[in-house]
Amino acid sequence: MNKYMLFAIEEARMGIRAGHGGPFGSVIVKGSEVVGRGHNQVILNNDPTCHGEMMAIRDACKRLNTFDLSGCILYTTGEPCPMCFGAILWANIEKVYYGCNVLDTEEIGFRDNKFYNMTDEEKQEFSKCLDREECKKLYQEYMNIDNKKEY
Protein backbone atom coordinates (compact mmCIF):
# COMPACT_ATOMS: atom_id res chain seq x y z
CA MET A 1 0.00 0.00 0.00
CA ASN A 2 0.96 3.65 -0.33
CA LYS A 3 3.36 4.59 2.45
CA TYR A 4 1.78 7.97 3.14
CA MET A 5 -1.64 6.35 3.47
CA LEU A 6 -0.04 3.95 5.94
CA PHE A 7 1.18 6.94 7.98
CA ALA A 8 -2.36 8.37 7.90
CA ILE A 9 -3.76 5.05 9.15
CA GLU A 10 -1.15 4.88 11.93
CA GLU A 11 -1.97 8.44 12.96
CA ALA A 12 -5.69 7.59 13.10
CA ARG A 13 -5.09 4.34 14.96
CA MET A 14 -3.12 6.13 17.67
CA GLY A 15 -6.05 8.54 18.01
CA ILE A 16 -8.82 5.96 18.35
CA ARG A 17 -6.81 3.89 20.84
CA ALA A 18 -6.34 7.01 22.96
CA GLY A 19 -10.05 7.96 22.72
CA HIS A 20 -9.42 11.23 20.89
CA GLY A 21 -12.24 10.84 18.35
CA GLY A 22 -13.13 9.00 15.14
CA PRO A 23 -10.87 6.84 12.90
CA PHE A 24 -9.60 9.70 10.79
CA GLY A 25 -5.95 10.51 10.25
CA SER A 26 -4.21 12.63 7.63
CA VAL A 27 -0.73 13.46 6.43
CA ILE A 28 0.35 16.25 4.10
CA VAL A 29 3.27 15.66 1.78
CA LYS A 30 5.41 18.14 -0.16
CA GLY A 31 7.79 16.51 -2.63
CA SER A 32 8.57 13.35 -0.66
CA GLU A 33 8.55 14.98 2.77
CA VAL A 34 5.75 14.77 5.33
CA VAL A 35 5.12 18.39 6.31
CA GLY A 36 1.98 17.94 8.40
CA ARG A 37 0.00 15.29 10.22
CA GLY A 38 -3.05 15.09 12.40
CA HIS A 39 -5.88 12.91 13.62
CA ASN A 40 -9.41 13.52 14.80
CA GLN A 41 -9.47 15.16 18.24
CA VAL A 42 -13.11 16.23 18.49
CA ILE A 43 -13.62 14.36 21.77
CA LEU A 44 -10.21 15.19 23.24
CA ASN A 45 -10.52 18.93 22.60
CA ASN A 46 -14.32 19.26 22.80
CA ASP A 47 -14.02 20.97 19.43
CA PRO A 48 -16.11 19.94 16.39
CA THR A 49 -13.60 21.55 14.01
CA CYS A 50 -10.74 19.21 15.04
CA HIS A 51 -11.04 16.71 12.19
CA GLY A 52 -7.89 14.91 11.04
CA GLU A 53 -7.55 16.95 7.85
CA MET A 54 -7.96 20.23 9.74
CA MET A 55 -5.32 19.23 12.27
CA ALA A 56 -2.91 18.23 9.49
CA ILE A 57 -3.47 21.49 7.59
CA ARG A 58 -2.90 23.52 10.74
CA ASP A 59 0.23 21.49 11.52
CA ALA A 60 1.66 21.94 8.02
CA CYS A 61 0.90 25.69 8.01
CA LYS A 62 2.64 26.08 11.35
CA ARG A 63 5.71 24.14 10.25
CA LEU A 64 5.98 25.88 6.88
CA ASN A 65 4.96 29.26 8.32
CA THR A 66 2.37 29.94 5.62
CA PHE A 67 -1.36 29.69 4.97
CA ASP A 68 -0.62 28.51 1.42
CA LEU A 69 0.00 24.80 0.93
CA SER A 70 0.30 24.95 -2.88
CA GLY A 71 2.12 21.89 -4.22
CA CYS A 72 1.13 19.73 -1.25
CA ILE A 73 -0.76 16.42 -1.39
CA LEU A 74 -3.08 15.25 1.39
CA TYR A 75 -3.58 11.57 2.29
CA THR A 76 -6.50 10.84 4.57
CA THR A 77 -8.23 7.69 5.86
CA GLY A 78 -11.77 8.91 5.06
CA GLU A 79 -13.21 11.03 2.27
CA PRO A 80 -13.19 14.64 3.48
CA CYS A 81 -16.43 16.09 4.86
CA PRO A 82 -17.66 19.45 3.51
CA MET A 83 -15.77 21.35 6.22
CA CYS A 84 -12.46 19.65 5.49
CA PHE A 85 -12.96 19.79 1.74
CA GLY A 86 -13.44 23.54 2.06
CA ALA A 87 -10.32 23.90 4.21
CA ILE A 88 -8.33 21.89 1.64
CA LEU A 89 -9.42 24.31 -1.10
CA TRP A 90 -8.60 27.40 0.96
CA ALA A 91 -5.16 25.93 1.69
CA ASN A 92 -4.52 25.45 -2.05
CA ILE A 93 -3.71 21.78 -1.58
CA GLU A 94 -3.04 20.23 -4.99
CA LYS A 95 -4.51 16.76 -4.66
CA VAL A 96 -6.32 14.53 -2.16
CA TYR A 97 -6.13 10.75 -1.73
CA TYR A 98 -8.72 9.27 0.63
CA GLY A 99 -9.23 5.67 1.79
CA CYS A 100 -12.84 5.04 2.79
CA ASN A 101 -15.60 6.93 1.01
CA VAL A 102 -18.46 8.89 2.61
CA LEU A 103 -20.79 5.89 2.45
CA ASP A 104 -18.26 3.80 4.40
CA THR A 105 -18.09 6.65 6.90
CA GLU A 106 -21.88 6.77 7.15
CA GLU A 107 -21.87 3.06 7.96
CA ILE A 108 -19.77 3.69 11.07
CA GLY A 109 -22.14 6.40 12.28
CA PHE A 110 -20.98 9.77 10.94
CA ARG A 111 -23.06 12.42 9.17
CA ASP A 112 -20.76 13.47 6.28
CA ASN A 113 -23.00 11.96 3.61
CA LYS A 114 -26.09 13.57 5.10
CA PHE A 115 -24.39 16.96 4.95
CA TYR A 116 -23.38 16.41 1.31
CA ASN A 117 -26.97 15.55 0.45
CA MET A 118 -28.61 18.65 1.94
CA THR A 119 -30.81 20.29 -0.69
CA ASP A 120 -30.52 23.97 -1.63
CA GLU A 121 -33.97 24.41 -0.11
CA GLU A 122 -32.83 22.98 3.22
CA LYS A 123 -29.75 25.21 3.18
CA GLN A 124 -31.80 28.31 2.42
CA GLU A 125 -34.22 27.47 5.21
CA PHE A 126 -31.33 27.04 7.63
CA SER A 127 -29.28 30.09 6.67
CA LYS A 128 -30.90 33.51 6.18
CA CYS A 129 -29.77 36.94 5.02
CA LEU A 130 -30.02 39.81 7.53
CA ASP A 131 -28.74 43.43 7.61
CA ARG A 132 -26.91 43.07 4.31
CA GLU A 133 -26.54 46.82 3.76
CA GLU A 134 -24.74 47.36 7.07
CA CYS A 135 -22.41 44.47 6.31
CA LYS A 136 -21.68 45.86 2.84
CA LYS A 137 -20.36 49.02 4.53
CA LEU A 138 -17.90 46.83 6.42
CA TYR A 139 -16.84 45.16 3.14
CA GLN A 140 -16.34 48.62 1.64
CA GLU A 141 -14.15 49.68 4.55
CA TYR A 142 -12.03 46.58 3.93
CA MET A 143 -11.72 47.39 0.23
CA ASN A 144 -10.50 50.87 1.11
CA ILE A 145 -7.57 49.61 3.19
CA ASP A 146 -4.35 50.09 1.20
CA ASN A 147 -1.58 47.52 0.89
CA LYS A 148 -3.43 44.81 2.73
CA LYS A 149 -2.14 41.26 2.60
CA GLU A 150 -4.49 39.04 0.60
CA TYR A 151 -5.17 35.34 0.86
Place this chain on the structure above:
Amino acid sequence: MNKYMLFAIEEARMGIRAGHGGPFGSVIVKGSEVVGRGHNQVILNNDPTCHGEMMAIRDACKRLNTFDLSGCILYTTGEPCPMCFGAILWANIEKVYYGCNVLDTEEIGFRDNKFYNMTDEEKQEFSKCLDREECKKLYQEYMNIDNKKEY
Protein backbone atom coordinates in the same frame (compact mmCIF):
# COMPACT_ATOMS: atom_id res chain seq x y z
CA MET B 1 -30.37 46.63 12.96
CA ASN B 2 -30.09 43.36 14.83
CA LYS B 3 -27.86 43.84 17.87
CA TYR B 4 -26.03 40.53 17.46
CA MET B 5 -25.24 41.35 13.85
CA LEU B 6 -23.88 44.66 15.10
CA PHE B 7 -21.57 42.73 17.47
CA ALA B 8 -20.43 40.57 14.53
CA ILE B 9 -19.67 43.69 12.48
CA GLU B 10 -17.75 45.25 15.38
CA GLU B 11 -15.76 42.04 15.81
CA ALA B 12 -14.91 42.02 12.07
CA ARG B 13 -14.04 45.72 12.04
CA MET B 14 -11.58 45.30 14.90
CA GLY B 15 -9.98 42.48 12.90
CA ILE B 16 -9.56 44.33 9.61
CA ARG B 17 -8.19 47.44 11.33
CA ALA B 18 -5.59 45.25 13.05
CA GLY B 19 -4.68 43.45 9.79
CA HIS B 20 -5.80 40.03 11.01
CA GLY B 21 -7.59 39.00 7.79
CA GLY B 22 -10.83 39.59 5.85
CA PRO B 23 -13.98 41.47 6.96
CA PHE B 24 -15.62 38.51 8.60
CA GLY B 25 -16.85 38.44 12.18
CA SER B 26 -19.26 36.11 13.95
CA VAL B 27 -21.06 35.81 17.25
CA ILE B 28 -22.88 32.79 18.65
CA VAL B 29 -25.92 33.34 20.83
CA LYS B 30 -27.70 30.97 23.19
CA GLY B 31 -30.99 32.32 24.54
CA SER B 32 -30.06 35.99 24.73
CA GLU B 33 -26.45 35.46 25.78
CA VAL B 34 -23.40 35.75 23.53
CA VAL B 35 -21.48 32.51 24.16
CA GLY B 36 -18.85 32.82 21.44
CA ARG B 37 -17.26 35.36 19.14
CA GLY B 38 -14.50 35.47 16.59
CA HIS B 39 -13.15 37.19 13.51
CA ASN B 40 -11.02 36.14 10.58
CA GLN B 41 -7.40 35.60 11.61
CA VAL B 42 -6.02 33.83 8.52
CA ILE B 43 -3.23 36.40 8.09
CA LEU B 44 -2.48 36.83 11.81
CA ASN B 45 -2.16 33.10 12.47
CA ASN B 46 -0.95 31.96 9.02
CA ASP B 47 -3.81 29.49 9.20
CA PRO B 48 -6.39 29.10 6.40
CA THR B 49 -8.89 27.50 8.80
CA CYS B 50 -9.17 30.63 11.00
CA HIS B 51 -12.35 32.07 9.51
CA GLY B 52 -14.62 34.12 11.76
CA GLU B 53 -17.25 31.39 12.09
CA MET B 54 -14.61 28.79 12.97
CA MET B 55 -13.10 31.04 15.63
CA ALA B 56 -16.55 31.74 17.11
CA ILE B 57 -17.45 28.03 17.17
CA ARG B 58 -14.17 27.16 18.86
CA ASP B 59 -14.66 29.99 21.34
CA ALA B 60 -18.22 28.90 22.22
CA CYS B 61 -17.17 25.25 22.58
CA LYS B 62 -14.37 26.23 24.91
CA ARG B 63 -16.60 28.43 27.05
CA LEU B 64 -19.44 25.91 27.22
CA ASN B 65 -17.07 22.94 27.47
CA THR B 66 -18.82 20.93 24.75
CA PHE B 67 -18.56 20.13 21.04
CA ASP B 68 -22.35 20.38 20.78
CA LEU B 69 -23.82 23.84 20.20
CA SER B 70 -27.44 22.68 19.85
CA GLY B 71 -29.85 25.54 20.46
CA CYS B 72 -27.31 28.19 19.44
CA ILE B 73 -27.73 30.80 16.68
CA LEU B 74 -24.82 32.16 14.67
CA TYR B 75 -24.69 35.71 13.30
CA THR B 76 -21.99 36.38 10.73
CA THR B 77 -21.07 39.28 8.45
CA GLY B 78 -20.69 37.11 5.31
CA GLU B 79 -22.47 34.00 4.07
CA PRO B 80 -20.49 30.99 5.35
CA CYS B 81 -18.06 29.30 2.95
CA PRO B 82 -18.27 25.50 2.50
CA MET B 83 -15.74 24.95 5.31
CA CYS B 84 -17.62 27.08 7.81
CA PHE B 85 -21.01 25.76 6.73
CA GLY B 86 -19.72 22.25 7.41
CA ALA B 87 -18.39 23.25 10.83
CA ILE B 88 -21.75 24.84 11.67
CA LEU B 89 -23.51 21.55 10.85
CA TRP B 90 -21.07 19.45 12.87
CA ALA B 91 -21.57 21.82 15.81
CA ASN B 92 -25.38 21.34 15.60
CA ILE B 93 -25.97 25.07 15.40
CA GLU B 94 -29.68 25.70 14.98
CA LYS B 95 -29.81 28.70 12.66
CA VAL B 96 -27.52 31.07 10.76
CA TYR B 97 -28.02 34.75 9.94
CA TYR B 98 -25.50 36.22 7.51
CA GLY B 99 -25.11 39.79 6.20
CA CYS B 100 -23.42 39.81 2.78
CA ASN B 101 -23.99 36.91 0.41
CA VAL B 102 -21.32 34.90 -1.42
CA LEU B 103 -21.59 37.11 -4.51
CA ASP B 104 -20.86 40.18 -2.38
CA THR B 105 -17.89 38.28 -0.96
CA GLU B 106 -16.69 37.38 -4.44
CA GLU B 107 -16.78 41.08 -5.36
CA ILE B 108 -14.23 41.86 -2.66
CA GLY B 109 -11.88 39.14 -3.90
CA PHE B 110 -12.66 35.88 -2.08
CA ARG B 111 -13.21 32.42 -3.58
CA ASP B 112 -16.26 31.16 -1.63
CA ASN B 113 -18.55 31.29 -4.65
CA LYS B 114 -16.00 29.52 -6.85
CA PHE B 115 -15.80 26.70 -4.29
CA TYR B 116 -19.60 26.40 -4.14
CA ASN B 117 -19.73 26.14 -7.93
CA MET B 118 -17.21 23.30 -8.32
CA THR B 119 -18.76 20.51 -10.38
CA ASP B 120 -18.87 16.89 -9.23
CA GLU B 121 -16.48 16.11 -12.08
CA GLU B 122 -13.95 18.66 -10.83
CA LYS B 123 -14.26 17.29 -7.29
CA GLN B 124 -13.75 13.71 -8.46
CA GLU B 125 -10.71 14.72 -10.49
CA PHE B 126 -9.25 16.48 -7.47
CA SER B 127 -9.96 13.85 -4.82
CA LYS B 128 -9.25 10.15 -5.48
CA CYS B 129 -9.85 6.89 -3.61
CA LEU B 130 -6.75 4.88 -2.58
CA ASP B 131 -6.15 1.84 -0.32
CA ARG B 132 -9.81 1.64 0.70
CA GLU B 133 -9.56 -1.92 2.04
CA GLU B 134 -6.76 -1.07 4.46
CA CYS B 135 -8.71 1.94 5.69
CA LYS B 136 -11.84 -0.18 6.17
CA LYS B 137 -9.85 -2.35 8.61
CA LEU B 138 -9.19 0.80 10.63
CA TYR B 139 -12.91 1.67 10.59
CA GLN B 140 -13.66 -1.86 11.78
CA GLU B 141 -11.21 -1.52 14.66
CA TYR B 142 -13.03 1.68 15.65
CA MET B 143 -16.40 -0.07 15.51
CA ASN B 144 -15.07 -2.78 17.82
CA ILE B 145 -14.14 -0.34 20.58
CA ASP B 146 -16.69 -0.64 23.40
CA ASN B 147 -18.24 2.30 25.23
CA LYS B 148 -16.68 4.95 23.03
CA LYS B 149 -17.93 8.51 23.21
CA GLU B 150 -19.74 9.45 20.02
CA TYR B 151 -20.18 12.83 18.37
